[in-house]
Amino acid sequence: MSGVAINRFSRRKFLKAAGAAPLILMDFKAQNAFINTVDGKIKPAELGPALIHEHVLVDFIGADKISSDRWQHEDVIKKVLPYLLEVKKKGIKSIVECTPAFIGRDVRLLQKLAVASGLKLVTNTGYYGASDNKYLPAWAFTETAEALAARWISEYENGIDGTNVKPGFIKTGVNSGPLSALHQKLVTAAALTHLKTGLTICSHTGPALPANQEIEILKKLGVDPKAFVWVHANGTREEIVNTAKSGCWVSLDGIGDEDKSVTANGELILFLKKEGFFNQLLISHDAGWYRPGEPGGGEFRGYTTISDKVIPYLKANGLREKEVQQLMVHNPANAFTVSVRKL
Template identity: 30%
Template sequence: MKLLHTTLGPMRADELGMILPHEHVFVDLRTPDKPGYAEADPADVVRLMAPQIEALKARGVTAIVECSTGGVGLRVDIDLAVSKATGFPIVVPTGNYREPWIPHWVREASEAELAERFYRDLAVGVGDTGVKAAWIKISAGDDGITPLEEAILRAAARAAGRTGAVIGSHTIKGRVVMDQLDIIEAEGYRADRFISIHSQAETDFGLNLAVAERGAWIEYDHVGREPDDEVAALILRALDAGKAKQMLISHDLGWYDPAQPAGGTPRPYTHLSDVTLPLLRTRGVDEEVIRQLTVINPFEAFAR
């Protein structure tokens, strides 16, 4: 049976509904060597972010995927605190971001050591939180994969191969995604267990299709951040190309930022429910496809 591992434990598909596959509760975009990096009192994060979660619950959203990974402030203890305070499942990753957001221990670790760390986070739990990571979040440079980023990717593929976890990557260029898929397959893992995060940033739609033809998920996570007509047009274009079962849509919004006074001002996770889905309906997208995009696909992508 497929299960989605969350802060509230493993969950079946029939226990969940709409899932947002790319959001953030807590992010620190400073590099890990900066003073105060990723430091915050969980209670302060709860105060700021719980109202955002409650707004989601009111719209029928049943879970979100936390996309803050190692190097950009992964704090599973904070995700757990927010989750418990709201009674809302959050799906957390293991992994690490790209250069220069790579902490010293990752730079010093071997591929085997990284793979074992990622595997433990997936199979046992992240740190002492008791929360199993559901997936592996990585990244790659805009102009190509550096040797260190490739080592992280190879380690991720090995850990994912032992668990069935999906690997998601913040990758801007489609040709770099294709290189990542080559590396994953060379490690014996599968392209269909890869999410091309920020697919909308690749302006050549043909490369979006090429990635999907390899079997990977394409993710359009700019809802509420770009003009609504442009977002809808891209989603419709992918639907017309037959990619309804390989597409994820989300906001890439939130969040508590420890670099800002009192965590800054979060941006709501509600635009998809309030604006984008109604817009898609007016443009002929039926409820079966809406459910595919917002309920079935996120579960299938992140469950294992």
């Protein structure tokens, strides 16, 4: 389909923050291409400038204790909405909300925040095995990969938690060392879900070793690594380049407000651009984090460092206007467009 114009107000604000010239419209080949948001399907070009790894609420009490009774929507909205409105003023139009099931995923809350903020929010299906399986439900240990995939596929087909909200991606997570048998099963389930639904697989991973093992599992099942987002990608530059050669998405999603973080991530982005991997890059903050059980939801970190510091840093070091668009608009839309990607 031909590109759909990005909302003009959001576009102007984003460009003002980033110091960029007018964005080029996106051009997707598939007439029926779409991305799932909590408010339904949108055309990929409607995603606009996006942050691809953020959180509204996270609850680390554990899968055996978590309950939505531990937070009140009104309290969360009061705390979080100003931060969403702040980043919207910077020109960000969409946020991929990465909180998985059993760590605080609440799609009804996300729907309310989407309406109140005017942002497009994307949620997920899948289970999170990192942190030594504390956030896995009991059945994740005993069911087959096929059975777990059937649960996730059902959320895609029928909606999450009795709602009409469909996931926009698969979220899983593994420990930072070699993949355990359990985590291999989670990745297998994610691959099977992708082949049925076309949802992109985002896996909390970290180092290159488990990332490469995940990619090998996907490839053995016929899933193109282009369907895989290497979340929290880190390691030596050589390790990152070697893993990126698979075609996977490289997600630099822990950008902090400190100058050291801005500079380090900015330098890595420019290095990966020079190496030819710019079209595989995704960036975000991994920020937010309303925490139930803490007074006032605890300390909440906003979502504006990329707009305020990272984009200006990149432009000061030679990034052109069309490359800002590639990084903030094209790459997120390409990554999260629902499409089965087979080898």
